[in-house]
Amino acid sequence: MQAPVTIIGAGLGGLTLARVLHVHGIPATVYEAEASPSARAQGGMLDIHDYNGQLALHAAGLMDEFRAIVLEGREAMRVLDPDGTVLLDKEDDGTGGRPEAMRGELRQMLIDSLPAGTVRWGHKVSSTRALGDGRHEITFADGTTLVTSLLVGADGAWSRVRPLLSDATPTYTGTSFVETYLYEADTRHPAAAKAVGGGMMIAPSPGREIFAHRESGDTLHMYVALAKPLDWFAAIDFTDAAAAIARIAAEFEGWAPELTGLITDSDTAPVLRSVHALPAGHRWDRVPGVTLLGDAAHLAAPNGEGANLAMLDGAELGKAIAAHPDDTEAALAEYEQAMFSRSAEAAAFEGGEMPGIDSEANTARDLIAMFTQKGE
Numbered sequence: 001m002q003a004p005v006t007i008i009g010a011g012l013g014g015l016t017l018a019r020v021l022h023v024h025g026i027p028a029t030v031y032e033a034e035a036s037p038s039a040r041a042q043g044g045m046l047d048i049h050d051y052n053g054q055l056a057l058h059a060a061g062l063m064d065e066f067r068a069i070v071l072e073g074r075e076a077m078r079v080l081d082p083d084g085t086v087l088l089d090k091e092d093d094g095t096g097g098r099p100e101a102m103r104g105e106l107r108q109m110l111i112d113s114l115p116a117g118t119v120r121w122g123h124k125v126s127s128t129r130a131l132g133d134g135r136h137e138i139t140f141a142d143g144t145t146l147v148t149s150l151l152v153g154a155d156g157a158w159s160r161v162r163p164l165l166s167d168a169t170p171t172y173t174g175t176s177f178v179e180t181y182l183y184e185a186d187t188r189h190p191a192a193a194k195a196v197g198g199g200m201m202i203a204p205s206p207g208r209e210i211f212a213h214r215e216s217g218d219t220l221h222m223y224v225a226l227a228k229p230l231d232w233f234a235a236i237d238f239t240d241a242a243a244a245i246a247r248i249a250a251e252f253e254g255w256a257p258e259l260t261g262l263i264t265d266s267d268t269a270p271v272l273r274s275v276h277a278l279p280a281g282h283r284w285d286r287v288p289g290v291t292l293l294g295d296a297a298h299l300a301a302p303n304g305e306g307a308n309l310a311m312l313d314g315a316e317l318g319k320a321i322a323a324h325p326d327d328t329e330a331a332l333a334e335y336e337q338a339m340f341s342r343s344a345e346a347a348a349f350e351g352g353e354m355p356g357i358d359s360e361a362n363t364a365r366d367l368i369a370m371f372t373q374k375g376e
Contacts, residue, residue, distance in 0.1 A: 020318030
């Protein structure tokens with residue numbers, strides 16, 4: 001393939017694609033809006049599954065590097081009732097298939113695996129347009145343009161590449177998360193640290209939920225989920241951290257103090273993260289010279305699969321391009337057919353078996369019953 005593959009977005013999916021192409025000797029350039037790899041925090045921990053994310057890392061030839069950043073013991077899981085009763089306490093015995101790593105370290109590992117200059121930082125896309133014959137023009141925020149014959153949108157929920165293929169836009173799912181952190185948790189917040197345990201803790205309830213993870217160091221990272229309309233959150237002044245925390249904590253009145261302390265004792269200002277999703281089964285007709293991967297293609301409510309699917313998308317697309325070096329359209333058609341099925345299966349798992357936060361079945365006992373039925 002003469003011209004480099006043009007990838008928009010240096011998230012996990014876009015970087016995995018670039019790495020797999022590099023393994024096969026195919027040049028690629030990744031354009032990223034952020035000014036540098038450290039321009040913003042990269043989120044918390046990710047469990048990388050042996051049936052998708054790890055397959056991508058194998059294809060990228062990075063399993064040894066991945067194992068070096070895995071945080072041991074973090075596959076432990078606890079499920080609590082709102083009154084603090086521990087109903088499930090599963091230790092990490094090292095036999096699980098979902099080792100945990102920090103998203104930022106995983107991303108940096110992928111960046112470091114690429115030739116210097118592969119990622120062009122500070123390139124925010126303002127628009128894209130078709131030129132015909134499978135060629136597309138990308139216009140960046142600084143007014144510069146680029147024409148490419150193979151464009152991949154790996155640019156997330158609000159993709160600027162997606163309109164070339166689909167009119168679909170993400171819509172609000174009815175649930176938002178409020179993100180908080182506790183630092184030096186074992187010494188400064190011992191009750192909360194004990195409740196969370198050594199890995200992941202979930203305390204579900206209809207309409208509200210607390211999800212926490214023990215990250216690297218002595219840090220607890222929490223996502224407080226509430227099934228509320230956007231207007232409800234808009235009425236909260238998140239620039240007033242104390243008032244916002246108090247308003248969110250009020251929704252958990254009567255819960256055990258070691259759980260509400262995960263909110264009220266936060267060492268950081270609360271951050272609102274509203275959850276949006278593309279229509280279930282989102283797909284498009286084949287358009288020459290362009291495709292999507294990850295959230296740009298199949299944004300869904302959090303179900304533990306998003307990052308893993310994005311990485312597998314990138315790996316599978318890279319392998320397809322390598323397998324059809326003289327027939328880009330055959331490569332894209334092969335990739336999309338498999339990707340559509342793969343993302344639909346993940347969505348069916350969430351919608352068909354896992355209750356939404358607003359469901360009456362969103363309880364600790366129902367969650368444990370679901371794990372039991374699946375043999376997890």
